[in-house]
Structure formats: structure tokens, C-alpha cells
Amino acid sequence: MTAKIRVFVPRDSAALAVGADEVAQALQAAAGEAIELVRNGSRGLFWLEPLVEVQTPAGRVAYGPVSPEDVPGLLAAGLLQGGEHALRQGVTEQIPYLALQERLTFRRMGVTDPLSLADYEAHEGWAGLRRALAMDSAGIIHEVTHSGLRGRGGAAFPAGIKWKTVAHAQAVQKYIVCNADEGDSGTYSDRMTMEGDPYVLIEGMTIAALAVGATQGYLYVRSEYPHAVATLNEALARAKAAGFIGDSVLGSGHAFHLQVRMGAGAYVCGEETALLESLEGRRGIVRAKPPLPALKGLFGQPTVINNVITFASAPIILARGAQFYRDYGVGRSHGTLPFQLAGNIRHGGLVEKAFGLTLRELVYGFGGGTASGRPIKAIQVGGPLGSYVPEDKWDVPLDYEAYAAFGGVVGHGGIVVHDDTANLARLARYAMDFCALESCGKCTPCRIGSTRGVEVIDRITAGGPQQPQQVKLLRDLCDTMLHGSLCAMGGMTPYPVLSALNHYPQDFGLSAPDAPQAEATQATQAA
Amino acid sequence: MSTPHASDSAATADAAVPKAALQIVQQAVDELAHLPGALLPILHAVQDRLGYVPEAGVPLVAEALNLSRAEVHGVISYYHHFRSSPPGRHVVQVCRAESCQSRGAEALWAHACSRLGCADSDHGATNADASVTLLPVYCLGLCASSPAIAVDDRVHARVSLPRFDQLVAPLQTQEA
Numbered sequence: 001m002t003a004k005i006r007v008f009v010p011r012d013s014a015a016l017a018v019g020a021d022e023v024a025q026a027l028q029a030a031a032g033e034a035i036e037l038v039r040n041g042s043r044g045l046f047w048l049e050p051l052v053e054v055q056t057p058a059g060r061v062a063y064g065p066v067s068p069e070d071v072p073g074l075l076a077a078g079l080l081q082g083g084e085h086a087l088r089q090g091v092t093e094q095i096p097y098l099a100l101q102e103r104l105t106f107r108r109m110g111v112t113d114p115l116s117l118a119d120y121e122a123h124e125g126w127a128g129l130r131r132a133l134a135m136d137s138a139g140i141i142h143e144v145t146h147s148g149l150r151g152r153g154g155a156a157f158p159a160g161i162k163w164k165t166v167a168h169a170q171a172v173q174k175y176i177v178c179n180a181d182e183g184d185s186g187t188y189s190d191r192m193t194m195e196g197d198p199y200v201l202i203e204g205m206t207i208a209a210l211a212v213g214a215t216q217g218y219l220y221v222r223s224e225y226p227h228a229v230a231t232l233n234e235a236l237a238r239a240k241a242a243g244f245i246g247d248s249v250l251g252s253g254h255a256f257h258l259q260v261r262m263g264a265g266a267y268v269c270g271e272e273t274a275l276l277e278s279l280e281g282r283r284g285i286v287r288a289k290p291p292l293p294a295l296k297g298l299f300g301q302p303t304v305i306n307n308v309i310t311f312a313s314a315p316i317i318l319a320r321g322a323q324f325y326r327d328y329g330v331g332r333s334h335g336t337l338p339f340q341l342a343g344n345i346r347h348g349g350l351v352e353k354a355f356g357l358t359l360r361e362l363v364y365g366f367g368g369g370t371a372s373g374r375p376i377k378a379i380q381v382g383g384p385l386g387s388y389v390p391e392d393k394w395d396v397p398l399d400y401e402a403y404a405a406f407g408g409v410v411g412h413g414g415i416v417v418h419d420d421t422a423n424l425a426r427l428a429r430y431a432m433d434f435c436a437l438e439s440c441g442k443c444t445p446c447r448i449g450s451t452r453g454v455e456v457i458d459r460i461t462a463g464g465p466q467q468p469q470q471v472k473l474l475r476d477l478c479d480t481m482l483h484g485s486l487c488a489m490g491g492m493t494p495y496p497v498l499s500a501l502n503h504y505p506q507d508f509g510l511s512a513p514d515a516p517q518a519e520a521t522q523a524t525q526a527a
Numbered sequence: 528m529s530t531p532h533a534s535d536s537a538a539t540a541d542a543a544v545p546k547a548a549l550q551i552v553q554q555a556v557d558e559l560a561h562l563p564g565a566l567l568p569i570l571h572a573v574q575d576r577l578g579y580v581p582e583a584g585v586p587l588v589a590e591a592l593n594l595s596r597a598e599v600h601g602v603i604s605y606y607h608h609f610r611s612s613p614p615g616r617h618v619v620q621v622c623r624a625e626s627c628q629s630r631g632a633e634a635l636w637a638h639a640c641s642r643l644g645c646a647d648s649d650h651g652a653t654n655a656d657a658s659v660t661l662l663p664v665y666c667l668g669l670c671a672s673s674p675a676i677a678v679d680d681r682v683h684a685r686v687s688l689p690r691f692d693q694l695v696a697p698l699q700t701q702e703a
Contacts, residue, residue, distance in 0.1 A: 279564050
């Protein structure tokens with residue numbers, strides 16, 4: 001035995017949650033002498049986790065889902081040589097689910113050891129930062145603007161314009177803030193990035209810092225993600241020790257210091273101004289805008305605040321040029337989005353594709369339909385504040401404008417599938433209930449409207465002669481919330497509620513939809 | 528800033544809180560008060576070490592950050608993560624968000640309440656022998672493998688009812 005065989009077992013939370021540590025221990029115990037065990041990120045094929053990969057002359061060969069009990073049998077079948085076994089999935093990169101993707105932001109995901117600086121560097125790491133260091137502020141901002149990159153957190157605001165506003169603001173201190181408060185059910189691409197490729201996020205934030213002249217940055221990570229926090233802290237320490245961040249970024253003389261801060265279980269802190277309040281040490285209460293955070297953000301100073309995926313997309317844009325990124329996508333939705341297939345889905349996982357594919361392609365083509373084997377009834381796109389998309393819209397291309405045109409939202413790319421056992425009136429009630437639980441309380445439509453919404457939905461589903469009036473009341477209430485709320489929490493809770501009411505009236509005990517089209521258009525205007 | 532007077536008065540305000548706990552609060556304050564926006568980092572440090580943020584510790588934090596006690600209390604009570612009383616020996620979180628709902632999270636939650644002997648509350652509940660605190664959580668980011676739970680600091684996905692029983696069985700039989 002000369003060289004040890006490299007075996008990969010992911011350290012992503014979703015792999016740990018189905019026993020990856022136990023599998024790694026079993027492999028180490030049974031074949032420790034022969035193998036070099038690498039704890040990589042997840043490839044994002046979650047129905048196959050724990051996914052064990054073995055380096056062979058033909059490439060990395062995948063086996064999954066592997067339980068600790070499978071390990072002796074796998075080794076006997078020649079796992080270390082890529083041998084045949086019922087769990088063998090073939091050469092990883094040739095698995096159709098992966099081969100059909102366009103992984104740009106996620107190109108290292110699952111390939112590398114997330115904390116290895118050498119691995120990162122060997123896979124195009126820091127190339128974007130190095131190019132940015134050779135440019136001036138205007139040059140970097142031009143690249144980001146021209147790439148067409150828009151805020152991936154959900155609001156889809158052009159990133160380059162935000163950066164330019166901060167760059168032109170006059171202040172002694174400017175900040176870069178990463179919104180890593182990924183609270184939307186059905187989304188996990190931020191978590192995967194922080195756990196599986198943290199340096200790309202650090203690199204992206206550093207590029208933003210150079211572009212706008214900021215010297216301090218914060219990563220605001222939700223407390224439900226302890227693994228992400230631990231990985232980021234370790235990555236920051238290593239990046240600092242190696243000189244990629246700190247007093248002089250790669251010896252350039254530009255300082256950039258980065259810190260992780262933890263949220264504390266408030267969903268509304270995903271809203272950027274509430275997040276800034278929380279970072280400053282207060283209750284996460286939404287601020288009225290203007291002033292924009294770009295001009296008066298953290299501690300009253302000009303602040304770039306972007307989502308994890310927005311920052312993580314910057315390095316490849318700088319490394320390969322704006323045009324390369326811009327050429328992906330359709331219409332005004334340039335580049336790729338890491339879609340996240342979730343809920344009742346057979347092949348749940350991360351699918352990074354250029355904008356423009358359809359929900360049907362994602363949910364059936366990649367996802368393989370429901371996990372339960374029952375028919376799909378409803379698909380919620382864009383998180384808890386996104387609409388339930390009915391079947392006649394499943395062939396609409398996924399791009400920001402096409403979705404807005406029918407009252408949908410692409411949001412952060414989370415897609416939650418429900419089978420025919422789902423009750424959409426219950427899900428609508430839940431949306432209002434969740435809003436009541438999580439509302440920051442600053443504006444009345446959200447604080448009071450959500451509680452009244454729960455009550456009205458209960459009265460509708462109870463039936464009786466009052467029902468038509470109550471439906472009218474719910475629509476009026478949604479209209480008030482849509483147009484009168486201070487932020488997306490109250491302003492978008494009507495999206496799931498109205499889409500459920502419009503497309504699944506039978507679940508509310510109604511015989512037919514009352515006026516679905518008009519309401520969907522209203523929703524569009526509010527977006 | 529350490530002020531012995533403040534910690535003495537706090538200790539008498541709540542005799543149930545041992546002096547050692549207040550020392551831990553003071554320690555967290557001393558370590559972190561210099562940070563910009565230090566309040567959440569301090570509260571996290573206290574809760575990580577004690578399992579909760581004692582009311583009696585509030586004046587220490589307030590004084591160090593030049594805040595009123597009401598402001599500190601307001602922050603503790605605003606965020607779901609922070610608690611003002613000790614939890615059970617183990618904390619079980621069950622996700623109740625949409626993705627997990629699509630895979631039976633409501634049945635799992637109901638099962639968890641009865642299996643662990645915890646009241647069904649949106650704010651969570653601790654069972655009679657204080658072995659377990661059951662909390663709802665709105666997304667653990669494991670949505671492709673729903674339903675998901677966390678038992679103390681370990682996450683678990685694709686949790687069926689029998690699997691849940693298996694995972695929580697050690698919590699009530701062993702002393703932590």
C-alpha cells in the first residue's frame with residue numbers, strides 16, 4: 001500500500017442529520033489504514049445522503065445512501081476500487097441530476113474540503129479577488145453591474161447599483177453586511193454555502209469591500225445554523241492567518257475585517273433593516289425607508305447588505321468576466337440561481353441552473369415528483385411569503401419578471417412541493433399565524449392584520465351563511481396588508497393566502513373561486 | 528466594567544440564582560462589552576454557558592452597555608432563542624414550517640408533545656420531570672430531507688415517528 005485512497009464523506013448538516021458522522025467513523029474503523037478520509041461539502045443530492053465518494057482513476061465514484069451497517073458490505077464489494085454494489089451511483093459527475101446543472105456559484109460544492117485553503121485555491125479560489133485588486137472601485141462595480149447580478153435574497157435589486165450607491169457615499173466608515181438569516185422554509189442554499197464553501201462568501205464580501213471602500217464586515221447568521229457558524233469562524237481564522245482578509249488584503253494595503261454575528265430566532269431579521277437593528281444590539285424592528293441602508297445603514301453609516309448567494313456569485317463574475325455570467329439566463333434575469341427542491345419531493349436537492357427553466361422541469365425532471373408517490377397538489381415557490389403556484393403556471397419560465405407577471409415570486413429559489421393530502425386552507429391559515437408570531441409589531445397591517453387573518457380564515461372554513469362576506473373581508477384585509485405594510489413580512493403574507501384561496505377554493509369549503517384573476521394582478525402591483 | 532455593588536443587589540433580587548451564575552454573566556460582559564452592538568453576543572454567551580439568561584443578570588448587562596434594564600429585557604423577550612428560565616436537561620426542537628409540514632410535521636409535533644409529556648404550546652414547554660424542553664422551530668435548513676428535528680446540538684432528518692422515539696428514548700432514561 002503506497003498512496004492512501006481518498007474517500008469523501010460530507011460534513012454538511014443535511015448529511016450529518018442522516019448519519020454521515022457514523023458512516024465516517026465506520027469507514028475509518030474498518031479501512032482507516034488504507035484511506036484518507038475527506039469531509040467534503042454536500043453535492044446537494046440529498047436523497048442519496050450520506051453520499052460516500054471514492055477517488056478512482058475513472059473519477060470520483062459515488063455510493064448512497066450509505067448507512068454505517070452498509071460499510072462492511074461495501075468494502076467487501078470493493079468500494080475502495082469503485083466496485084459494483086447496489087448502492088453504487090456511478091461516477092459522481094455523470095449522475096444526470098448533477099451533469100444537467102449549470103453550477104457556477106456552486107461549482108466547488110461537494111468537490112472540495114470546505115476549510116482547505118489549498119483546495120479552494122486549486123479550484124479557482126481567490127481568482128476573482130486577485131483580479132479585483134488590480135482594478136479600481138469603478139472597474140469592479142462595472143463588472144458586477146454589467147453581469148446583471150441581482151440580489152439573490154429575494155428582492156432581486158441590481159447588486160451593482162447598490163454597491164455604486166455605497167461607493168459614492170461620503171463617510172469615514174462603511175460596512176459590508178451579509179444577510180445569512182436564511183429563515184425561509186424550503187431554502188438551504190445559504191447554509192450549504194457557509195458550510196460547504198465558506199471561502200467563496202469571504203472572497204465575495206472582500207470584493208464588495210474593495211469596491212465600496214469598506215473596512216469592516218459582518219456575517220449575520222441565524223442561530224438555527226450552529227454548524228454554519230462554526231465553519232465560518234474557522235474559515236475566517238484561516239483566511240486571516242493566510243492574509244486574505246485582515247489589516248492588508250493580500251498585501252494590498254486595503255484592510256478588511258470580518259466577524260460572524262448570530263441571530264436569535266427572529267424570522268423578521270431576514271428583512272435588511274431589522275437585521276441591522278439586531279446587529280446594533282436592539283430588537284429586530286423594521287426601519288422605515290428612506291434612508292436606504294446604502295446611505296444610512298449599520299450604525300448610521302453607508303452599508304452594502306446582500307444575501308449570501310449574491311456575495312458568493314461575485315468571485316466568479318470577477319474571475320471570468322461580467323459577460324460570462326451575463327450570458328446565462330433569460331430577459332432581465334441574468335446568471336444562475338441555486339434552486340432548492342424541498343418538501344414532499346422524491347429527489348430533493350440543490351439544482352443550480354440558469355434562469356428560464358420551468359417549475360415542471362425542476363419538480364418532475366430533477367425532482368422526480370413527490371416522495372409519497374401521490375399526485376402533486378400545490379407548489380410554493382419563493383419561501384413562506386411566496387405564492388402557491390397552480391398547475392397551469394408550471395410551464396412559465398422561472399425568471400423574476402415572468403413570475404411577477406402572474407403574482408408569483410422567485411424569491412430565494414426555494415420550492416416546496418405538497419401532495420394531494422395537503423389542505424391549502426390550513427396552509428393559508430398557517431401563513432397568517434406565522435406572520436402573527438413573527439411580526440415585529442411596528443406597523444398595524446402586519447401586527448393586527450395577521451391575527452385578524454387567522455380569525456377570518458377560521459370563519460370561512462367553518463362555513464355557514466356568512467361565508468361570502470368573510471371571503472370578501474379576507475380579500476380586503478389582504479389588500480390592506482399588501483399595500484399598507486412597512487416590509488415584506490406583512491406585505492407578502494397575502495401571497496400564499498390569496499393564491500391558496502384563488503386556486504384551491506374547495507379547501508376553504510367554497511364551491512368556486514370568486515374573482516381570482518383580479519386579486520392576482522393586485523398582488524403583482526405590490527411586488 | 529465590573530461593579531461588585533451591582534452584582535450584589537442583583538443577587539438579592541433573585542435569591543434562586545446562584546452567585547456563580549451571575550459571575551458567568553459578568554464574565555461574558557467583561558469579554559464582549561467592547562464589541563460594537565455587543566448585546567446579542569453577550570446574551571448568546573450567557574445562554575450558551577448557563578442554558579438561559581437569568582433575570583438577575585440583566586442589570587449587569589444593562590450597566591455595562593449603558594442601557595436601561597427595560598431595553599435589555601426587551602431584547603431578551605423579543606427573540607425566540609433567548610429564555611429567562613432554565614430549560615429541561617435536554618432540548619428537542621421540532622420543525623413546524625411548510626416543508627416539514629408537507630412530510631407530516633404536524634403529526635410529528637403532536638406525537639412529540641404526547642411522547643415527551645410536554646404541553647402543546649407555540650412557545651415550547653418543559654415536561655414534569657424537567658428532562659426535556661420541547662420547542663417548535665421554523666426551519667433547520669434541512670428541507671430536502673423533511674421532517675427535521677434537533678436533539679440538543681445534533682440535527683436529524685427524515686424523522687419518522689418510530690425514529691423519533693428511538694432518538695428521544697435516551698433523554699428520559701438517563702440523567703444528563
